[in-house]
Each structure stands twice: as C-alpha cells, then as structure tokens.
Amino acid sequence: MGKLFERFPDPLARLIVVVSALVAFGAFAYFVLIPKPVKDIEIQWADAIKREKARPVRYAGFQVCEECHGEIHNKKKTGFHKDLSCETCHGPAKAHSEDPDKVKPNIPTARTFCPQCHAYNPSRPRGFPQINPVAHNPLKPCSSCHNPHDPKPPTTPKECSACHGEIARTKAVSHHVQLECTVCHQAPQQHKVSPRSVKPTKPQAREFCGKCHGKDAKEKLAANAPKIDMGEHGEKYVCWQCHYPHSPEVEQ
Amino acid sequence: MNGRRSFLRGFFAVLLSGGAIEGVMKLFPSKALAKETARTGKWYGYGVSVDKCIGCARCMDACKNENNVPREPFFVRTWVERYITRKNGQTTVKAIAPGEEAPETASDRTILRSFFVPKLCNQCANPPCVQVCPVGATFQTKDGVVLVNEKTCIGCRYCIQACPYGARYLHPVSHTADKCTFCYHRISQGKLPACVEVCPTQARIFGDLNAAASPMSRFLRMNKIHTLKPGLNTEPKVFYASLDGEVR
Numbered sequence: 001m002g003k004l005f006e007r008f009p010d011p012l013a014r015l016i017v018v019v020s021a022l023v024a025f026g027a028f029a030y031f032v033l034i035p036k037p038v039k040d041i042e043i044q045w046a047d048a049i050k051r052e053k054a055r056p057v058r059y060a061g062f063q064v065c066e067e068c069h070g071e072i073h074n075k076k077k078t079g080f081h082k083d084l085s086c087e088t089c090h091g092p093a094k095a096h097s098e099d100p101d102k103v104k105p106n107i108p109t110a111r112t113f114c115p116q117c118h119a120y121n122p123s124r125p126r127g128f129p130q131i132n133p134v135a136h137n138p139l140k141p142c143s144s145c146h147n148p149h150d151p152k153p154p155t156t157p158k159e160c161s162a163c164h165g166e167i168a169r170t171k172a173v174s175h176h177v178q179l180e181c182t183v184c185h186q187a188p189q190q191h192k193v194s195p196r197s198v199k200p201t202k203p204q205a206r207e208f209c210g211k212c213h214g215k216d217a218k219e220k221l222a223a224n225a226p227k228i229d230m231g232e233h234g235e236k237y238v239c240w241q242c243h244y245p246h247s248p249e250v251e252q
Numbered sequence: 253m254n255g256r257r258s259f260l261r262g263f264f265a266v267l268l269s270g271g272a273i274e275g276v277m278k279l280f281p282s283k284a285l286a287k288e289t290a291r292t293g294k295w296y297g298y299g300v301s302v303d304k305c306i307g308c309a310r311c312m313d314a315c316k317n318e319n320n321v322p323r324e325p326f327f328v329r330t331w332v333e334r335y336i337t338r339k340n341g342q343t344t345v346k347a348i349a350p351g352e353e354a355p356e357t358a359s360d361r362t363i364l365r366s367f368f369v370p371k372l373c374n375q376c377a378n379p380p381c382v383q384v385c386p387v388g389a390t391f392q393t394k395d396g397v398v399l400v401n402e403k404t405c406i407g408c409r410y411c412i413q414a415c416p417y418g419a420r421y422l423h424p425v426s427h428t429a430d431k432c433t434f435c436y437h438r439i440s441q442g443k444l445p446a447c448v449e450v451c452p453t454q455a456r457i458f459g460d461l462n463a464a465a466s467p468m469s470r471f472l473r474m475n476k477i478h479t480l481k482p483g484l485n486t487e488p489k490v491f492y493a494s495l496d497g498e499v500r
Contacts, residue, residue: 045393045399047403048399048401048402048404049399051402052433053437054437057318057437058317058318059443059449081452083454085452087449088450091317092314116309117306117452123334123357125367
C-alpha cells in the first residue's frame with residue numbers, strides 16, 4: 001500500500017485519499033442510508049395505489065339494497081324510476097348496509113328535493129318530465145300525489161289547483177283562503193275525467209253569498225265575515241258583478 | 253478511388269450508428285414506444301351522453317361525499333357546464349352549482365340552444381400532467397388511471413397549469429394537487445364510480461375499454477364518439493356522445 005502511494009507525488013496521494021473517502025461515503029449513503037422507497041419511484045407509486053385503494057367506500061352500489069328491500073325494488077323496477085339507483089335520492093348507504101339498525105339513510109321529503117331534477121329548465125333535454133315548482137301544487141310535498149318509487153302523474157287530480165292553479169293562487173292570498181272550492185262549487189266526479197263536457201256548478205243567485213255575508217247569516221263559517229244588509233246593498237245586481245269571489249276586496 | 257473508399261466508410265458508419273440507436277431504444281424503451289404496445293388487462297374508460305344530462309348535479313354531490321372533496325363550489329373533481337348558444341353564434345359557458353336557481357332563460361328569444369355537459373378528468377392515455385410533474389408524484393397506473401401521490405406531491409401547481417381540461421385543483425387542506433381518480437378505490441372492488449352510480453338518467457357510463465361486451469363497449473359502438481380537444485394528442489379516455497361542436 002505504502003509502495004503504491006510512493007509512486008504518486010504527495011499532493012496527488014492526499015487527493016486520492018480524500019476523493020475515495022467521499023466516493024465511499026456517497027456510496028454508503030446511497031445504498032445504505034437512503035431508504036429504498038425514496039430512490040425507487042415504482043415503490044412510491046405502488047404505495048400510492050395501495051393508499052388510494054384503501055379509501056373508504058361510501059356508496060354501497062345499486063345491487064346491495066335489493067337484498068333487504070326487495071319489495072320496493074320490485075315496485076321500482078317497473079316504473080319510470082327503474083334506472084335510478086336508490087342512493088341517488090337516499091344518499092350514501094354503505095354504512096347503513098353494514099349496520100342497518102344504527103345508521104339510517106336519508107329520506108328526502110322536502111319540496112326542494114324533487115325539483116333538483118324535475119324543475120323546468122330550458123337546458124334540460126326535451127321530453128324529460130319537468131314542472132314549475134312555484135305553480136305546481138304549491139306547499140304540498142311531492143310524495144302526497146306521486147309515489148317516488150313508482151312515479152306517475154296522478155290519473156285524476158285530487159286537488160282543483162292541479163288544473164285551476166291560477167285561481168288557487170289568487171285565492172291563496174285572499175280573504176277566502178279558508179274556503180274549499182267545494183263550498184261554492186259542486187264538481188261531479190265526471191268533471192275530473194272529461195273536464196269540458198261536465199262542468200262544476202256555480203252559484204246562481206245573490207242569496208248564495210248572503211248565506212255568509214247577509215246581516216243575519218247563520219252559517220258557522222261566516223262568524224267573522226263582513227256583513228251587509230241584503231235588502232239595501234246593491235239589490236239590482238248579483239254579487240260577482242262588483243266583487244270577484246276568488247279575491248274579494250278589503251274595502252270597508 | 254479515394255472517393256469510393258470514403259463513401260463506403262461513411263455508408264457503413266451510418267448503418268452501424270442507426271443500428272446502435274435502435275439498440276439503445278430497445279434497451280430503454282421510451283414512453284412513445286411503450287404506448288404502442290398492445291394493452292392487456294383492464295384499461296378503464298368513461299362515457300358521457302350529453303343529450304341525457306339534466307344538470308341535476310347529483311354527480312357533483314356524490315363525488316364530494318365519496319372522495320372528501322371540500323364542499324365549497326370552487327373545489328370539484330367533476331362538474332357540469334351549462335352551454336348557451338345564441339343566434340348570433342356567441343356561446344357562453346357556466347359551471348352550475350348544486351342547489352342554485354337556474355337563471356331564467358326560457359323567455360330569452362336570442363337563445364338558439366342550450367344544454368348541459370358533464371366534465372371530469374379525461375384520464376388521458378398521454379397525460380400532460382404526468383409529463384410536467386417535477387417529482388413524479390402524478391403517474392398513470394397499469395389500468396390507465398392517472399393518480400396523484402399525496403406523499404410526494406409538493407403542491408407546485410404545474411400539473412394544474414398543464415391540464416388542458418382544467419380537471420385539477422389544489423386541495424386546500426393537504427395542499428397537494430387533487431383530481432378525479434375514477435373512484436379508484438371503488439373500481440378496484442368492481443363497483444362503479446360514485447358519479448356513475450347516482451346519475452339518474454344514465455348520462456354517465458363507466459367500464460373497461462378492453463371488455464368485449466359491457467355497457468361501455470356498447471356505448472362506444474352505438475354512438476358517434478367525440479373527445480375533448482382531440483388536436484392536443486392527449487388521447488382522452490372520456491368519450492362523449494352527441495357532443496355539440498361548441499364544446500371544448
């Protein structure tokens with residue numbers, strides 16, 4: 001060894017020693033000190049994939065619900081909502097499928113929920129069933145007329161406002177808001193099937209209004225109704241020539 | 253005589269160097285060569301039927317539930333854009349926000365057509381985000397999904413800039429780049445991505461592009477297929493049916 005160094009001049013020998021020490025340390029650091037995952041990007045990627053795969057699943061998937069809720073599933077699969085996954089409306093249900101008693105999925109009942117899909121929007125594809133949530137049976141929850149698991153338009157409307165929306169909206173802000181349509185109109189069942197050939201009745205005489213608004217009205221409904229003397233007040237006319245019954249004015 | 257000798261020498265030198273280059277290419281196959289090899293196993297793709305999308309934003313909601321995406325509307329892995337084309341040829345695009353009231357446009361007579369376009373990471377076969385990442389934190393898996401390694405991402409936003417589809421965002425908590433993973437944890441268990449799961453009109457379709465018979469291969473067969481910005485050579489794996497020419 002000594003002989004080997006004698007062949008070099010002294011400064012060069014020192015340089016060789018320093019450089020080889022550096023190289024040795026570098027090699028030691030690279031091969032021993034630095035852990036393998038830092039050097040090998042494949043290991044980092046495999047790690048990342050493992051981490052990605054281990055993320056928790058929140059949505060159970062459309063096949064799972066059927067196992068317990070077969071009845072609803074069978075009902076749903078014949079209706080318009082057959083392609084809808086349960087979790088579209090009920091939200092993520094993986095936790096519920098693992099512990100059905102403890103975790104319950106959401107049942108959306110708010111009137112704002114269904115219009116997320118069914119509110120009228122001109123950008124929606126043509127033919128998709130849409131309604132105007134302001135005018136369509138205001139304040140009533142959707143599920144009172146439509147079964148969300150088998151939705152269809154009700155064959156006969158239960159409410160007059162389904163067709164006579166404008167009148168219903170006018171009445172809703174008037175003094176007659178408490179009166180059912182049937183107080184003044186009798187609608188035969190046939191009117192709901194063929195509305196134009198069979199029409200509901202309308203009051204014919206001023207005495208009809210007088211039942212509530214006459215001076216000595218006995219009607220229970222009319223306790224707080226404004227009273228007039230039928231003999232003096234506009235005896236030449238029928239009431240609805242001056243007052244609109246769906247929105248009677250408030251003038252004293 | 254000299255001319256012939258030098259010509260032959262040059263000729264053989266060129267032959268040899270060409271061979272050497274090819275040998276080197278074989279030893280170290282570049283990305284370009286690797287791309288042309290036949291793909292075996294899973295190779296995931298995604299389909300979007302633009303004419304089925306009703307813009308209900310259930311997909312955005314489901315994605316945020318499934319993947320812990322921040323609730324603020326700015327952070328999204330998938331989003332839905334509303335296109336409005338006017339009669340003068342002008343097109344406006346605005347991403348919808350869930351629960352937001354749609355602007356009244358029904359009575360606007362200058363509108364020619366309007367529609368919704370769902371967007372998400374295109375999981376490009378030739379992804380620009382992977383090319384620019386300085387630390388190799390974003391990469392493509394064997395099944396063709398581009399993932400981000402949160403541990404090594406330094407949050408430099410270079411990939412966010414490089415993505416021509418604007419599909420990436422910087423996660424405000426981890427300060428790393430985040431993007432759609434096709435719900436990698438779900439698809440590796442054989443489930444559908446959350447957005448596909450909840451889409452009420454089947455506007456979103458997911459599957460293995462190598463599978464012979466699947467909703468995905470049927471979607472590709474039955475529709476005229478477009479991709480977004482095909483000229484960029486990113487080879488997107490999100491395929492669009494009934495795509496309007498205005499959509500970028």
